[in-house]
Amino acid sequence: MAASTRTSLSRSEALGLLTLSGASLAVLANTFHDDGEPLIASLALSLLAFALCYAMIRWLGPRFIAAGFSGRDMSKASRPLLPECMGAVCAAVYLLTVIIFIPFPFYKDIVAATSGGGNRDVVLQAESVNQGRFLHRFPHNKMLQPNHYSAPGQLASYLSAIISLQTIALLGIGDDLFDIRWRHKWWIPGLASIPLLVVYFVDFDVTSVVIPIQLQPYLGELFDLGGFYYLYMACVAMFCPQSINMLAGINGIEVSQCLVIALLLAFNDCLYLLTPYPHPATDSHLFSLYLLLPWIGVSAALLRHNWFPARVFVGDTYCYFSGMVFAVVGILGHFSKTLGLLLIPQIFNFLYSVPQVFGLVPCPRHRLPRFNARTGLLEPSTTPWSPDRQPAPLVGRLLKLLASLRLLDVTLDPEDQSFTESSNFTILNLWLVWRGPLRENRLAWEVTMLQLVVGLFGLFVRHKLALLVFKEDNWGTPTLT
């Protein structure tokens, strides 16, 4: 075990976490009554989740190494052995949090609505069923009222989100244990999206999309995608986890990108809560906040341990799970297009990777930037080309084109102009091609800032420019920023 790995909390850490937990518990205790504010409860629980996750990651490190979950940090001179898969701790704490949170938004609103699988021992009088007990079945008045989340269908959605997230956690752990082949990995999040899609099918089954104004004369205002809508949702659920998993390889980058995306999504959600009047989309965005805030909490705790110099690794489980959190809120909140705008770096990274993913260019097992032990800086990692193994003519021209656009580092043999090596197709390597060798934390920081800037621009596009192609922002107040 690496000597540098601390396995207990320092006194100031312990004190800080205890204070935070105590304050959160106090807030929580005050929140749970009839007119309690679920959003405050969610915030308090998220802080609790941060504290618990922070401590557990520290404590469980040695157990993870003992159980075989460990890996060496290749981008350090000493190549320390670090606990791997700590994202599983985040996932566990997160799941516990969102489960415990259930009563805060959903309690009592639904009691009168159920036919009572409850208390079968007492034989119900059939008359009472259709009379007294079931009169105020739903709190209709709450339906368009913000900050309350009430209909039973939304409880079912919330539960289906938990099931999908648990499934991705199970499959992510399975992946880490059984070393599933890359091709098969693609299907893992698809499998995990089934619960979500099934409950969506049972609960809503709304499969129409709004058509841009310019196309409305031809296609009408709404277009029913039918089964394709489910395919679309499954694709969103498959893309998010994989694309986050692809933007990985240096300390902190997996967590920091997720944290930025989650914060931007939460910011976008908050915009809908601040509308001066109740808005139909408010519930969706509250739903989204309830699922995002605890994830921000546990991710922040993980980032503290995973940021350069990392003392733990996050594992595939974290990337899968995080992507699934985004997919779930995007799908159930019906803002998957907005989500797409926040994932532009990931989408670019995926498209940029295509030549290696589809085998046009050889793809080594790891494409993380190369650590130069002499300078202590990261440089773009490369794929070597031997004289007897050159790219196909068309691929060769593509590589040269990319090199001339500064989208690739290509080294040619000065004698016969054959390829010697080309940089790997990831956004991290590309950034190093542009900016030159960087320290690991500097690279992580710059790419995180890139994510933030692109995401903020995406939200600006979403709320300012979307009105050019759609008749109305579902926000309802196009003038509010």
Add this chain to the structure above:
Amino acid sequence: MAASTRTSLSRSEALGLLTLSGASLAVLANTFHDDGEPLIASLALSLLAFALCYAMIRWLGPRFIAAGFSGRDMSKASRPLLPECMGAVCAAVYLLTVIIFIPFPFYKDIVAATSGGGNRDVVLQAESVNQGRFLHRFPHNKMLQPNHYSAPGQLASYLSAIISLQTIALLGIGDDLFDIRWRHKWWIPGLASIPLLVVYFVDFDVTSVVIPIQLQPYLGELFDLGGFYYLYMACVAMFCPQSINMLAGINGIEVSQCLVIALLLAFNDCLYLLTPYPHPATDSHLFSLYLLLPWIGVSAALLRHNWFPARVFVGDTYCYFSGMVFAVVGILGHFSKTLGLLLIPQIFNFLYSVPQVFGLVPCPRHRLPRFNARTGLLEPSTTPWSPDRQPAPLVGRLLKLLASLRLLDVTLDPEDQSFTESSNFTILNLWLVWRGPLRENRLAWEVTMLQLVVGLFGLFVRHKLALLVFKEDNWGTPTLT
């Protein structure tokens, strides 16, 4: 890897499974329409689950061994290395099955009832919300109609059951990976019961129990247990998995006992479906069947591979998961007392184990019966007593009392009457004390039959004698057998 482990299906097996799957799919395709019968769909899906699980256990054996999930069968002369933890495959197939099943009982009954988190892109007209779309919010008429399962609260219950089962699967795998200490293991199913209890709290929060007639003058007809009812449910959820995990150690016994319990529970459920008129408890028992049938399917597949001579081991995950299935149906179906009657062998085994569990008698790590390689038979395993480590006086008297009641094998030193060894406190060892050395499959068969006979007697007590202490059977027709 053991040479005896086949890793592919034989031709007749493949043909049989394909035929079974084809037939099930055909039935399924016919079942999914508006008036489809969910119970038939559940049966068909359970057969599919059997086929899938059967094949996957065969295929995945080597992968499990490669991933480190393996163990030696100590009760065979050759001590073959077998894949361990195959219960995880059952759990995965089961979870997939119950998730895919969701639309069959729940589709369309709930669509009109939701306030539509659906289609946020289309701004709903507030008027339409309270008028057309939501008029027939619930299919009230179905509420007391058998074979339909409709209220949204029941979908939430079903989903919470899935979450609890997924949690126990996650924790079971965690247990197998991290080798959690025995004392901490007790809390695992308690943790997994949280989702169930939380949704129960949100959905029903009915915490009254019916008081036996004899006590009604003092306590009233109903007694509200309040928070203690949740404690009771958590205890049921903790006891079931642990008690099944304790009755283990020989080929097939874990699965065969679970299969018997599941079949008896399903039999009990069927009694409620056969009542000549709709009964309030029918829905609970349909709910129970929907969760039990797939479990019977995957357990039967596992038993074929785990029965003597075993080619796979089931792992703690199977026992935990199975116990949780029973706890979930017992709690949500409100027949936890009936469940208790079916678990009498497990309860006896637990009580019988108390001297070793609480350390009055030393408890070796494994208490499974001892294999006598010379005879090929199993004999009671024993705890040795050395002359300098004798039981406390009171414990010694207890051991002698049990021995005189033929509830223990005790060997005394002929010279000074000190203890040399005593048999371990498990029902399997006790059975061997009574019946003498047995072949492994014979022992498993006899204990399984014991489970069946005791369970049938339990059901008889439940339906015939319960009327002596309760005013009415919730069955409604005390004369029907």
